[in-house]
Amino acid sequence: MAEVSRGRRQPTLQDLAKVVGLTANTISRALNDRPGVSATTRALIKAEAERLGYVPNIHARSLVLGARKTIGVIVSNISNPFFSDLVSEVELQAQHAGYTVLLLLSYESAERERDAIDRALRSGLDGLIAAPVQERSTAWTPVIKAGIPLVLVSRELPELGVDFYSTDNDAGIQLTTDAVLARGAKDVVLLDEDMPFSTIRLRTEGFRHSLERHGLTFDPRYNLALIPPARSFRVSQSWHADDAYRVAADLLDRGRRPDAFVVGDDYYALGLYRALRERNIRIPDDVMVMGWGNLPFTRFMEPPLSTLLLPFEEVARRATRRLLDHIQGMADDRIVTERIVPELAIRASTTR
Amino acid sequence: MAEVSRGRRQPTLQDLAKVVGLTANTISRALNDRPGVSATTRALIKAEAERLGYVPNIHARSLVLGARKTIGVIVSNISNPFFSDLVSEVELQAQHAGYTVLLLLSYESAERERDAIDRALRSGLDGLIAAPVQERSTAWTPVIKAGIPLVLVSRELPELGVDFYSTDNDAGIQLTTDAVLARGAKDVVLLDEDMPFSTIRLRTEGFRHSLERHGLTFDPRYNLALIPPARSFRVSQSWHADDAYRVAADLLDRGRRPDAFVVGDDYYALGLYRALRERNIRIPDDVMVMGWGNLPFTRFMEPPLSTLLLPFEEVARRATRRLLDHIQGMADDRIVTERIVPELAIRASTTR
DNA sequence: CAAAACAACATTATCGTTATCTTATAATTC
DNA sequence: GAATTATAAGATAACGATAATGTTGTTTTG
Numbered sequence: 001m002a003e004v005s006r007g008r009r010q011p012t013l014q015d016l017a018k019v020v021g022l023t024a025n026t027i028s029r030a031l032n033d034r035p036g037v038s039a040t041t042r043a044l045i046k047a048e049a050e051r052l053g054y055v056p057n058i059h060a061r062s063l064v065l066g067a068r069k070t071i072g073v074i075v076s077n078i079s080n081p082f083f084s085d086l087v088s089e090v091e092l093q094a095q096h097a098g099y100t101v102l103l104l105l106s107y108e109s110a111e112r113e114r115d116a117i118d119r120a121l122r123s124g125l126d127g128l129i130a131a132p133v134q135e136r137s138t139a140w141t142p143v144i145k146a147g148i149p150l151v152l153v154s155r156e157l158p159e160l161g162v163d164f165y166s167t168d169n170d171a172g173i174q175l176t177t178d179a180v181l182a183r184g185a186k187d188v189v190l191l192d193e194d195m196p197f198s199t200i201r202l203r204t205e206g207f208r209h210s211l212e213r214h215g216l217t218f219d220p221r222y223n224l225a226l227i228p229p230a231r232s233f234r235v236s237q238s239w240h241a242d243d244a245y246r247v248a249a250d251l252l253d254r255g256r257r258p259d260a261f262v263v264g265d266d267y268y269a270l271g272l273y274r275a276l277r278e279r280n281i282r283i284p285d286d287v288m289v290m291g292w293g294n295l296p297f298t299r300f301m302e303p304p305l306s307t308l309l310l311p312f313e314e315v316a317r318r319a320t321r322r323l324l325d326h327i328q329g330m331a332d333d334r335i336v337t338e339r340i341v342p343e344l345a346i347r348a349s350t351t352r
Numbered sequence: 353m354a355e356v357s358r359g360r361r362q363p364t365l366q367d368l369a370k371v372v373g374l375t376a377n378t379i380s381r382a383l384n385d386r387p388g389v390s391a392t393t394r395a396l397i398k399a400e401a402e403r404l405g406y407v408p409n410i411h412a413r414s415l416v417l418g419a420r421k422t423i424g425v426i427v428s429n430i431s432n433p434f435f436s437d438l439v440s441e442v443e444l445q446a447q448h449a450g451y452t453v454l455l456l457l458s459y460e461s462a463e464r465e466r467d468a469i470d471r472a473l474r475s476g477l478d479g480l481i482a483a484p485v486q487e488r489s490t491a492w493t494p495v496i497k498a499g500i501p502l503v504l505v506s507r508e509l510p511e512l513g514v515d516f517y518s519t520d521n522d523a524g525i526q527l528t529t530d531a532v533l534a535r536g537a538k539d540v541v542l543l544d545e546d547m548p549f550s551t552i553r554l555r556t557e558g559f560r561h562s563l564e565r566h567g568l569t570f571d572p573r574y575n576l577a578l579i580p581p582a583r584s585f586r587v588s589q590s591w592h593a594d595d596a597y598r599v600a601a602d603l604l605d606r607g608r609r610p611d612a613f614v615v616g617d618d619y620y621a622l623g624l625y626r627a628l629r630e631r632n633i634r635i636p637d638d639v640m641v642m643g644w645g646n647l648p649f650t651r652f653m654e655p656p657l658s659t660l661l662l663p664f665e666e667v668a669r670r671a672t673r674r675l676l677d678h679i680q681g682m683a684d685d686r687i688v689t690e691r692i693v694p695e696l697a698i699r700a701s702t703t704r
Numbered sequence: 705c706a707a708a709a710c711a712a713c714a715t716t717a718t719c720g721t722t723a724t725c726t727t728a729t730a731a732t733t734c
Numbered sequence: 735g736a737a738t739t740a741t742a743a744g745a746t747a748a749c750g751a752t753a754a755t756g757t758t759g760t761t762t763t764g
Contacts, residue, residue: 010498012750023714028752038712053497058476059415060750063719068411070454070475078436088430091457100471102422103455105443119452123422124410145405146362238648270652277654296590297649300622302629364720375744380722388742412720415749 011052020048031056062124069099071323072120074130076108079237081295082312083131086153089316090129097324099126110134121146127323129316132157135198149326151319155199161335163326165319167310168339169199170206175344176262176290176308177210183350185260185288186216189251191244191272192264194226203264225251227268237267245271252279260288260350266295269305269349288350303348311340363404372400383408414476421451423675424472426482428460431589433647434664435483438505441668442481449676451478460582462486473498479675481668484509487550501678503671507551513687515678517671519662520691521551522558527696528614528642528660529562535702537612537640538568541603543596543624544616546578555616577603579620589619597623604631612640612702618647621657621701640702655700663692 013024020027022041030037030045031054037045048054062068073090075083091101102123106113113133120128121142128143131154140160143150152164173190180188190207192200208218227243244267252275263269269291276283283289283303291298291307298305318338325331365376372379374393382389382397383406389397414420425442427435443453454475458465465485472480473494480495483506492512495502503515525542532540542559544552560570579595596619604627615621621643628635635641635655643650643659650657670690677683 013752014750024751025715025753026713029713032752034752036712041712053494055473055494055498057415057750058474059411059420060719061752063409063411063415063721063750064752066719073455078430078440079433081431084430084436087455088457091455095457095467095471100475101455103425103439103443103453105440105447115447119447121407122410123452142405142407146407238651241648241652267648270649274652274654295649296593296619297622297647299590300593300626302626302654366720376721377723377745378743380720381743384722386722390742393742409720412749413722415720415751416722418749 010057011054012057013054016045016049016052016054019052020045067126067327068124070102070123070125071099071320071327072102072104072123072125072128072130074104074106074113074116074120074128074132076106076131076133078103078105081237082154082293082310085312086131086316089313090320093317093320093324099324106133108133110136110139114139117143121148127151127327129153129319129323131155135196149323149331151323151326153315153319155197156337163319163322163336165315165322165336165338166340167312167315168341169202171339172292172308172310172342173203173206173262174210175342176292177207178214179306179344179346180260180262180288180290180350181210181214181216183288183352185258187222187258188216188260188262189223189225189256189258190262190264191225191248191268192227193229193240195229200264207262222256238270240265240267241271241274243271244268245275248272248275249278252276252281257281258287260290262290262292264292266291266293266298266305266307268292269298269307270301273301273305283349284352288352290350294345298345299347301349306347306350307345309343309345311342314340362409363406364409365406368397368401368404368406371404372397419478419679420476422454422475422477423451423672423679424454424456424475424477424480424482426456426458426465426468426472426480426484428458428483428485430455430457433589434506434645434662437664438483438668441665442672445669445672445676451676458485460485462488462491466491469495473500479503479679481505481671481675483507487548501675501683503675503678505667505671507549508689515671515674515688517667517674517688517690518692519664519667520693521554523691524644524660524662524694525555525558525614526562527694528644529559530566531658531696531698532612532614532640532642532702533562533566533568535640535704537610539574539610540568540612540614541575541577541608541610542614542616543577543600543620544579545581545592547581552616559614574608590622592617592619593623593626595623596620597627600624600627601630604628604633609633610639612642614642614644616644618643618645618650618657618659620644621650621659622653625653625657635701636704640704642702646697650697651699653701658699658702659697661695661697663694666692 013027016027017024026037027045030042031049071094073087075087078084078087094101104116104120106116110133117139125148127149129151137157137160150162152162154166156164192203211218225247227247261272269289272289281287291305294307294309298307365379368379369376378389379397382394383401423446425439430436430439446453456468456472458468462485469491477500479501481503489509489512505517508516544555563570577599579599613624621641624641633639643657646659646661650659
């Protein structure tokens with residue numbers, strides 16, 4: 001094992017050709033199983049290639065083929081379980097199709113996103129899957145200009161005119177809100193982040209619709225508890241829980257006693273549980289809690305948290321398939337917009 | 353915005369040259385700020401390049417330069433917070449150095465690992481950071497043979513003779529075990545996975561040393577609770593908690609009542625908490641619990657879990673720096689092996 | 705058995721850059 | 735103002751693979 005020679009120059013087709021006594025072209029045909037080579041020579045060549053540890057130079061290959069068998073993924077942060085699931089599934093699908101994945105992180109910053117896009121373009125990708133951070137779409141036009149297939153996930157940019165796949169936030173919030181209302185809640189508070197994202201706007205809207213459909217009025221001052229935006233996205237997710245704790249504690253200490261909380265992130269529920277526990281408010285007897293995201297720890301909360309199962313893997317699967325179709329020129333021209341409806345996971349926190 | 357032309361062929365240096373009325377060569381020099389071009393023509397060329405949306409073809413470029421400004425990362429699963437932190441930090445460091453990151457997942461399977469290595473080689477990477485899944489190192493020899501710099505993290509393969517960075521599992525387990533012993537525990541159980549990994553072996557050894565240093569005897573039958581290996585690594589981390597729950601419940605129902613648990617993963621603590629709660633065994637009064645990993649939810653467990661803060665970001669930072677040094681030919685010849693000592697986070701679950 | 709068909713390989717061109725070597729022109733020096 | 739030296743640009747050749755033709759022989763066929 002020790003005699004492995006380090007740093008030696010990789011053998012090329014030419015080298016192989018010289019050793020076997022044939023032309024580079026023939027070697028290429030033999031290794032790529034194209035016709036024009038006798039079975040015996042082909043076997044000989046393959047054996048020799050194996051022996052010398054020949055690996056085709058991807059740069060030369062993709063220069064002539066115009067493709068690289070690589071797709072890029074731009075998300076803000078893989079510490080976020082939603083995005084890590086998404087990226088994992090993209091990687092798996094890409095792998096099945098013989099593609100590799102270039103990972104670019106934008107950390108929820110417009111500047112870093114711009115940089116990520118720039119690096120993506122310079123990397124010569126075959127396609128790109130991205131969860132944009134900004135509402136403005138101008139950053140993405142270079143991608144389209146360069147003719148690189150682009151599929152968006154999670155956050156939509158309608159004016160860009162590209163395919164979009166997402167979980168259905170509107171349906172989701174109505175599912176969770178309806179669930180607590182159906183179980184007798186009359187005074188529900190939505191605990192969510194105060195950010196100017198379309199996803200969050202949609203959530204507030206859906207929440208309101210759900211209340212109104214049940215004959216309840218929606219008053220932002222009473223039915224909304226907003227968490228100030230996170231300072232940095234490099235820090236652990238658990239700060240979300242801290243922030244939620246603070247907002248919930250404040251609300252409860254002002255004497256407000258809703259009979260149900262619906263939250264926009266399971267981590268918020270984590271902080272909320274603490275605030276409630278400290279004040280001896282029992283879940284679900286005094287107040288129901290409904291989560292969002294079905295994070296791994298929710299089943300083990302006390303009581304186990306009812307939550308929403310977001311089909312991020314399915315989103316990733318469809319987005320990747322669509323992207324690969326585009327790359328292989330098999331995609332139709334229409335712009336696909338799919339929102340996949342999540343599923344409820346009802347557990348003890350909403351069961352009276 | 354709508355008139356953005358889709359799928360048009362990217363302009364090349366030749367195209368630019370024709371437009372400006374110069375040679376491709378001159379354009380190249382102008383854009384790369386190499387001497388031999390007058391200031392005015394350079395400005396003209398850059399303006400024109402910007403206007404046409406010229407992006408250099410990375411394939412052609414790296415074919416000539418022999419590098420791609422890309423490093424690969426092979427880990428088993430980014431759903432695991434340790435690995436997602438690691439990958440995030442590698443991406444950040446790489447980005448600072450002008451490199452992009454190719455992500456390859458091995459899903460804790462030897463076969464997929466082999467495939468990932470193969471794809472890494474075919475991708476023409478400048479370097480590779482990997483957390484190997486197997487103890488056997490033969491899968492990695494092609495990487496070394498190809499002269500591609502390799503840095504290992506998390507799991508060591510000494511016979512491979514490459515740099516290695518990791519958290520110090522041995523010091524870690526002694527820190528956690530010592531912590532409960534120092535707080536009066538006399539009968540400690542280590543709850544860990546039953547896998548033939550060097551990391552886990554090291555943990556068991558360290559646990560034993562810690563007990564013996566405190567004048568206690570170590571008996572595998574009494575001091576060890578082993579969780580059967582996970583079936584699949586695509587499933588959520590929370591199954592770890594389920595498995596731990598089952599093992600802990602079984603142990604407790606056999607009448608065993610240790611006064612402290614030390615676990616090899618915070619998720620195990622999650623399952624353990626439930627098993628204890630169901631049996632009205634109080635934490636920390638009846639039994640102390642010490643976690644491993646400082647996952648985001650541990651601060652919000654009831655009671656908050658004492659745990660071990662693993663410096664995965666620091667590991668990633670050092671590993672990436674070292675890899676970049678290798679790539680840029682600035683690394684010395686010696687084989688670096690660094691184990692970074694974790695820190696304790698003492699919370700209520702071990703405070704009597 | 706000659707003409708056509710085919711298999712097995714060689715030749716040459718090409719992808720889009722960068723590197724090296726020239727050459728023409730302008731600026732400097734004595 | 736002639737000789738020297740900078741400066742700006744062109745010409746040509748890589749890089750390592752694949753694609754499109756060419757060139758041999760050998761086999762088939764009427």
